[in-house]
Amino acid sequence: MKKILALLAIVVLFIGGCNMMNKKETLTKEQQDNVVKNIAKNYDIKSVDFISFSKDKNTGTYHLLFRINDNSVQTGLSANKIEEYGTSMDIGLSPVEDFEYLKRRNPVDYGNIDVSKIGIKYLKN
Numbered sequence: 001m002k003k004i005l006a007l008l009a010i011v012v013l014f015i016g017g018c019n020m021m022n023k024k025e026t027l028t029k030e031q032q033d034n035v036v037k038n039i040a041k042n043y044d045i046k047s048v049d050f051i052s053f054s055k056d057k058n059t060g061t062y063h064l065l066f067r068i069n070d071n072s073v074q075t076g077l078s079a080n081k082i083e084e085y086g087t088s089m090d091i092g093l094s095p096v097e098d099f100e101y102l103k104r105r106n107p108v109d110y111g112n113i114d115v116s117k118i119g120i121k122y123l124k125n
Contacts, residue, residue, distance in 0.1 A: 026125055027053055027064065031085040035064065035077065036120055037113045038091050043102040045069055047119035073098045 027035075027050075036048050049067040051074060056063065064085070065076045075093050079085055088110055093099035 025053075025055060025062075025082060026123055027082070027085055029122060031082075032120065032122055033115045034086050035066075035091075036115050036118055037110055038089050039068070039093070040108065040113045040115075040118060041110055042091065042104055042107050043068070043093060043099065044104055045102060045118060047121070049121040050123045053123055068093065068099065068102065071098065075099070 032050055036045075039045055039048065046069050049070070051065040051067065053062070053064050055061070060080070062079045062082055062085070063076055064078075065074050067074055073095070075095075075098075077085075077091060093102070
């Protein structure tokens with residue numbers, strides 16, 4: 001009986017370990033807010049709809065797809081490390097011609113951007 005319980009415990013631990021290894025990475029709310037602030041530095045935006053976040057297994061690069069102001073055009077942002085989404089970065093939206101009308105003539109200071117005034121649809125975890 002003890003052998004059966006020990007074997008069962010090993011199987012449960014193995015399955016739990018496998019599930020932990022397959023844990024899908026995602027961005028925190030703070031990282032998503034940071035991306036919005038970085039976009040809003042250079043663009044006059046009213047809303048951001050985050051669509052998907054993924055990691056390329058071949059290159060290790062992280063890809064974030066989103067829409068700006070309910071535009072039908074999706075655009076994205078790539079980073080080598082997930083931590084980069086929490087730092088200050090210069091973001092240029094492309095295709096450039098689709099977002100040129102939103103470009104600010106004078107960029108706003110990162111510290112002066114209030115994300116509560118921008119509609120954000122966060123990634124689903």
